[in-house]
Amino acid sequence: MGQAVQQRKIPGTYIFDAAAAMKGYALNKMCYSFNSAENRAEFVRDEDAYCRKYGLDAAQAAAIKARSVLGLLAAGGNVYYLAKFAGILGLDVQDLGALQTGLSKDEFKARLLAAGA
Amino acid sequence: MATIVGAVTTSHVPSIGGAIAKNKQQDPYWKPFFDGFPPVHDWLAKVKPDVAVVFYNDHGLNFFLDKQPTFAVGAAPQYTNSDEGWGIPTLPPFPGNQALSWHIIESLIDQEFDPMTCQEMLVDHAFTLPMKLLWPDVATWPVPTVPICINTVQHPLPKATRCYKLGAAVARAIESWDTDQRVLIIGTGGLSHQLDGxxxxxxxxxxxxxxxxxxxxxxxxxxxxxxxxxxxxxxxQGVELLMWLAARAALPGKVRRVHSNYHIPVSNTAGGLMVMESVQ
Known part of the structure; x- marks a missing residue:
């Protein structure tokens, strides 16, 4: 299974392809549920129970618990759905950028600014 | 027959909604982005569109991976915004134009494009924020809309060649619509940015x-x-430029640049804006 056309890897980049779509389905379905404020509140009340309800596997549940963005991507998470999990945590996309690149938030923002020069 | 008045293409970053809600348009961070829009407002006042066709990509509000269409055309009487998980303020519902929706759907399928048709459709920031940027001060939306959603969530995405052909097919559909309506094309997304990895x-x-x-x-x-x-x-996520490509292809013939703006950064994104119209 996977891509009909074999592609070279783009460093630091996750293509959400067939393999990821299958692997990440439960995790992404949980994150999609966070469109609803009621579901977000239910998650906050008991994270473990909510993860169990959606059938997350061990790697996915561990990455949720650790707030590991790269771990969630590796477990098949799709950024568009993961963004809703980040919303619960009150993280913006510069926070997420900092977490994934190992930079501080200010360093990450400086990198963005430099790209416009 | 209907007339295509031109196209506006713009970025659609969620935090633009926060900046609007907090009235930060003239803050030093936001000013270079928002200052791009008054010329667009002037142009809209001049070309006076009656209806807008909006190419955008859903970010997991209306569609989930259980059913992920490559192309979807809205055919609803109205389109509702909803909580996307971050508490950005929602905007009032957007009226549809079902006559144009079904005309586009029928024409596309006749041209061998096969979109999903949606008589109920939630629209996310990619649709709502460009509308607010184009018409910031109105109490009710001045034009009804037809949303056309292109998948950027689940690979394989439709190829750039295919999105270009889609735009051209939409132009043929509009030009065969037997009305005197003036149609604006909107394309939202991009430009370069990467949130993940x-x-x-x-x-x-x-x-x-x-x-x-x-x-x-x-x-x-x-x-x-x-x-x-x-x-x-x-x-x-820079691949969202597919919406710009479809919007450009929806303008017949050669075009001229009416206006453009480009600014880095808007959140993590290169904020782009263009207004184009066909050369008569």
Whole structure:
């Protein structure tokens, strides 16, 4: 299974392809549920129970618990759905950028600014 | 027959909604982005569209991976915004134009495009924020809309060549619509940005500017690239430039640049804006 056309890897980049779509389905379905404020509140009340309800596997549940963005991507998470999990945590996309690149938030923002020069 | 008055293409970053809600348009951070829009407002006042066709990509509000259409056309009496998970303020519902929706659907299928049809459809920031940027001060939306959603969530995404052909097919549909309505094309997304992975924060100003120029001088330039190459050049979400490409292709013949703006950064994104119209 996977891509009909074999592609070279783009460093630091996750293509959400067939393999990821299958692997990440439960995790992404949980994150999609966070469109609803009621579901977000239910998650906050008991994270473990909510993860169990959606059938997350061990790697996915561990990455949720650790707030590991790269771990969630590796477990098949799709950024568009993961963004809703980040919303619960009150993280913006510069926070997420900092977490994934190992930079501080200010360093990450400086990198963005430099790209416009 | 209906007339296509031109196209506006713009970025659609969620935090633009926060900036509008907090009235930060003239803050130093936001000013270079928002100052791009008054010329668009002047142009809209001049061309007076009656209806807008909006190419945008859903970010997991209306569609989930259980059913992920490559192309979807809205055919609803109205389109509702909803909580996307971050508490950005929602905007009032957007009236549809079902006559144009079904005309486009029938014409597309006749032209061998086969979109999903949606009589109920939630629209997310990619649809709502460009509308608010185009018409910031109105109590009710001045034009009804037809949303056309292009998948950027689940790979394989439709190729750039296919999105270009979709735009051209939509133009043929509009031009065969037996009314005197004036139709605005909107394309939202991009330009370069990448939110996820160790390469998060990737931007490519040189490519973006070349792409913007190409829409005027050589509109099919970007169709030479595969989706993989577009991700490499513009970032995992920069591939949303597909909406711009479809919007450009929906303008018949040669076009001229009425206005453009480009600013880095808007959140993690290169904020782009263009107004184009066909040369008579």
């Amino acid at each position: 160790e390469r998060a924060g990737f931007l490519n100003k040189a490519f973006d500017l070349k792409f913007m120029d190409s829409l005027i001088d050589d509109p099919e330039w970007a169709t030479q690239f595969s989706i993989h190459e577009l991700v490499e050049q513009t970032g995992t």
